[in-house]
Amino acid sequence: MTLNFNEITDDRKFEDLIISYFEDLKNEKDHKIIDVNVKPSGTGTDGGRDILVTFKVTDTVMTFERRWVVQCKFHSSNISTDKIADINIPTLLHSYNAAGYLLVCREKPTSKLTELFERLEKNCKFENKYSVWSGEQLKRLILVKAQKEILQQYFPSYFNYCVTNNIFSL
Template identity: 40%
Template sequence: MLDFKELSMDGTDLERLVREIFVREGYETHWTGKGPDGGRDLLVIEKVQGPLSNFERTWLVQCKHKAYSGKSVGREESQSLVTDCKSAKADGYLLVCTTPLTTGLLTTYKELQSNWCGTQRDMGTGNSSTQKMEIDNNPKGRLLMNSHKENHVN
């Protein structure tokens, strides 16, 4: 089982880990500037090539590392979500967190998903146990986590 407390308390290891996962999966990634919480957001470019068309989708990825405090990620974490996505010209949003989301934040995300600018947009929401399971069950995720532990020992 993945223990998020093995990552640095300031969240930079989580940000790097998430970026490494996207890079290893073939996505183009770019850092944004530091946010109000001191963390950096990640822009992930998804290049879709289909039989009928090719297009790109930009995802704003935010990481919230609260494993040490154990606090849930709450509604206050999303106060600038729409503004952040518009500023980054992002088509979608993904939140990666190490603790569960509050029901208030889940409700906010569901409302945003159904009402976002009057168009259909993709928004990824989940909780840390789902993400842990996905990383733990994915052989690439296990290898990446082991590599991350070896390269970022305190």
């Protein structure tokens, strides 16, 4: 059995998964993240921002913040540029004083979408970052972390399979 997004019923639950993923980062020990502040946009039209994530990071000299605008797309098909065409991403980043834009997809981004993000990053005079995670990348990140609480809450069938087969114990 593999981790499967079919266990997630709708886009709100998918956003909740991403929120849980980022909130859980503050519990990890092997990185330079001191704190993570996660703000969901709430219900209704979000204007391209589902979640605002602010990391407090240290580089041993000083502590600083880095903010990301996160957009979640829980579509059963690949995500193309037309799914984000109504969003002016550079303006969105500026309005939130964010350093980057992360698009998290259930499936895969199209090549045109990844090319758009590459161009935006290359040509950005403010050095903002533009990133996209495919569903497979997200699954790998979740499995590498293997946080039982996240697996149990969002992937109960997979969690039960892992417990039953002694992949991990309670």
